[in-house]
Amino acid sequence: MEDEVRIPITSDADLVPARAEGRALANSLGFSRTDATLIATAISEVARNIVVHAGCGEILMRPQREHDRYGLVIIARDAGPGIRETEAVLERGYTSRAGLGLGLPGARRLMDEFHIVSELGKGTTVTMTKWRFRDELERLRDKRHRRG
Amino acid sequence: MSVAILRERDYLIASIQSDLTDAEVLELRDTLSERVGRYRARGIVVDVTALDVIDSFVARSLGSIAVTARLRGAETVIVGIQPDVAIAMVQFDLDLEPLRTALDLDEALTLLDRRTQGDGEDGG
Amino acid sequence: MDFENSGVAQPRLPAPAIETSLLHELIAYLRENRTNLREQWVRRITDTRLLRVMTPEEIFSEVTAVYENYVDALETGSVETLQAYARDLSERIIPRGVETHEVLGIVLLLRDVLARALFVKYQHDTDLLTRILDAYEPAANRIAVTVGVSFVEERERVIREQQEAIRELSTPVLQVRERLLILPIIGVLDSPRARQLTEQLLSAIQSNRAKVVVIDITGVATIDVTVANHLVQAVEASRLMGASAIITGLSSKIAQTLVDLGVDLSMMKTVGDLQGGLEEAERVLGYRPMAKGASASEAAG
Numbered sequence: 352m353e354d355e356v357r358i359p360i361t362s363d364a365d366l367v368p369a370r371a372e373g374r375a376l377a378n379s380l381g382f383s384r385t386d387a388t389l390i391a392t393a394i395s396e397v398a399r400n401i402v403v404h405a406g407c408g409e410i411l412m413r414p415q416r417e418h419d420r421y422g423l424v425i426i427a428r429d430a431g432p433g434i435r436e437t438e439a440v441l442e443r444g445y446t447s448r449a450g451l452g453l454g455l456p457g458a459r460r461l462m463d464e465f466h467i468v469s470e471l472g473k474g475t476t477v478t479m480t481k482w483r484f485r486d487e488l489e490r491l492r493d494k495r496h497r498r499g
Numbered sequence: 500m501s502v503a504i505l506r507e508r509d510y511l512i513a514s515i516q517s518d519l520t521d522a523e524v525l526e527l528r529d530t531l532s533e534r535v536g537r538y539r540a541r542g543i544v545v546d547v548t549a550l551d552v553i554d555s556f557v558a559r560s561l562g563s564i565a566v567t568a569r570l571r572g573a574e575t576v577i578v579g580i581q582p583d584v585a586i587a588m589v590q591f592d593l594d595l596e597p598l599r600t601a602l603d604l605d606e607a608l609t610l611l612d613r614r615t616q617g618d619g620e621d622g623g
Numbered sequence: 624m625d626f627e628n629s630g631v632a633q634p635r636l637p638a639p640a641i642e643t644s645l646l647h648e649l650i651a652y653l654r655e656n657r658t659n660l661r662e663q664w665v666r667r668i669t670d671t672r673l674l675r676v677m678t679p680e681e682i683f684s685e686v687t688a689v690y691e692n693y694v695d696a697l698e699t700g701s702v703e704t705l706q707a708y709a710r711d712l713s714e715r716i717i718p719r720g721v722e723t724h725e726v727l728g729i730v731l732l733l734r735d736v737l738a739r740a741l742f743v744k745y746q747h748d749t750d751l752l753t754r755i756l757d758a759y760e761p762a763a764n765r766i767a768v769t770v771g772v773s774f775v776e777e778r779e780r781v782i783r784e785q786q787e788a789i790r791e792l793s794t795p796v797l798q799v800r801e802r803l804l805i806l807p808i809i810g811v812l813d814s815p816r817a818r819q820l821t822e823q824l825l826s827a828i829q830s831n832r833a834k835v836v837v838i839d840i841t842g843v844a845t846i847d848v849t850v851a852n853h854l855v856q857a858v859e860a861s862r863l864m865g866a867s868a869i870i871t872g873l874s875s876k877i878a879q880t881l882v883d884l885g886v887d888l889s890m891m892k893t894v895g896d897l898q899g900g901l902e903e904a905e906r907v908l909g910y911r912p913m914a915k916g917a918s919a920s921e922a923a924g
Contacts, residue, residue, distance in 0.1 A: 363520050363521035363522055364520045364522070366520065366521065367518050367519075367520055370518065370552050371518070374551070384583050385582070385583040385586055385822055387583075388551060388552065388581075388583035388584060388586070388587050389583075389586070389587050389590070391551070391552045392552050392553075392554050392587040395552055395554040395556075396554055396555060399521070399554070399556060454554075454555050454556075456592065457554075457555050457590060457591040457592070457593075460590045460591070461587060461590050577863075578865065580863045580864055580865075581829075582822065582825030582826050582828070582829055582860075582864065583822075583825075585825060585860035585861075585863040585864050586821060586822065586825065586856075586860055588860070588863055589856040589859045589860045589863070590856075595859065595863065598863070600862060600863050600864065600865045601865040602828070602829075602832055602833075602834070602864060602865035602866065603832070603865075606834075606865055
């Protein structure tokens with residue numbers, strides 16, 4: 352896809368461009384200022400999770416255009432040690448040894464969809480999506496532009 | 500570092516100029532802690548107007564600036580949290596209680612004056 | 624013919640090469656017979672009971688203008704003038720309740736009236752009639768689309784404006800006095816509305832430099848756990864921006880619900896009714912002498 356964005360994460364300094372890119376992409380998809388901030392904040396959390404638990408990895412951001420809604424899909428993946436109990440990590444109040452347990456549950460609350468797949472010794476992939484519903488007028492205008 | 504730290508009477512005013520890396524956030528925490536001791540400051544104002552994301556790490560670091568400063572006799576007030584940033588912050592299950600907040604610098608200085616002039620036994 | 628810069632998507636109809644002399648003949652005929660053809664058109668409009676909200680004089684005046692624009696568009700191949708007129712017309716007739724089907728209906732009627740006139744004039748020469756219709760039909764269809772789309776676009780604009788107005792009315796944030804806002808919530812409080820309300824409240828805090836906000840929920844009948852949490856978050860977010868929130872009008876039923884749901888209300892400052900809430904707010908703002916104990920409760924809130 353032409354507007355997929357890929358950001359390598361190797362240190363905490365990479366969180367700054369990851370947040371900025373996420374916000375820019377959210378803006379271009381027509382998300383509100385508040386939603387763009389929620390998305391940028393969630394990206395920050397999953398990116399930091401990579402730095403702290405795996406050392407390095409990457410963030411992929413990809414728009415998903417559907418008839419009645421637009422989505423921004425964020426994928427955070429690393430080849431780190433993996434997480435033993437993904438459910439426990441997402442529970443309220445769970446804190447890992449690095450004291451960063453709030454990040455993932457927080458990110459989950461900021462987004463509409465959140466999935467985590469992790470295998471010990473293989474790595475972790477977090478996939479999360481924020482949706483924006485398009486009203487009828489917007490769809491109508493879009494259709495007309497495409498035809499013209 | 501993209502943070503300007505000024506002294507105003509007994510207070511330190513840290514004005515964040517742009518998005519910060521985690522390392523810069525920790526540096527700010529340590530610098531403020533050191534300067535509170537050096538200048539015997541009674542209050543700290545951290546202006547976060549320029550931050551368009553305050554995630555759990557930054558929020559926790561601001562909290563730890565406040566707690567550390569209090570142990571050394573200074574109150575901390577955060578100013579300039581933007582509406583969308585506030586909405587994101589309350590989604591986290593963080594204890595934001597240690598964070599005292601004000602709308603802007605003027606308000607923060609008024610609040611600090613009231614607290615440092617014997618009217619603040621409630622302490623929090 | 625070039626319709627590219629008309630600003631409206633045009634259907635891609637095959638555009639046959641038009642013999643200039645033929646087109647001129649067609650246009651001249653439509654102009655010479657304008658009085659008769661316009662009358663036929665008005666009669667058809669009245670017969671089909673379209674535009675009933677308009678007076679016969681109004682219909683005649685609009686019909687005259689549309690007819691001239693229509694023939695001009697046929698002649699020049701440019702729909703811009705017609706489009707501008709259609710937008711202007713739509714702006715005038717939308718508030719009076721003219722519907723999309725009526726606008727499309729009258730344009731199609733004109734197309735039919737003219738096609739029939741051409742048929743009558745050229746029926747003796749089938750070959751010539753075919754060539755005339757080849758030239759006429761695509762242009763007439765483009766004109767119909769232009770008028771229809773202009774009307775729909777104008778309607779969309781009106782609907783958007785109305786939606787904005789309704790949204791603002793449904794959650795007014797009122798400034799009572801300097802630095803004091805009231806947010807009266809009335810009606811059904813669901814999740815999207817609670818979210819929108821929080822955003823509105825927070826930006827009002829910023830633009831009015833508010834220090835205290837009174838959220839009055841007297842007009843809210845029921846509340847569920849999701850909405851209750853939104854409320855808690857709105858209060859907390861207000862505090863992060865430097866404003867303290869006071870909730871008023873919490874009915875005993877809602878209070879009981881919140882307790883049953885286990886919502887943590889310890890962070891919320893609540894006062895029985897709006898009047899009490901305003902008095903409390905003014906005290907926080909320092910308009911009245913502050914008791915020592917009251918200062919402590921402010922810090923805890």
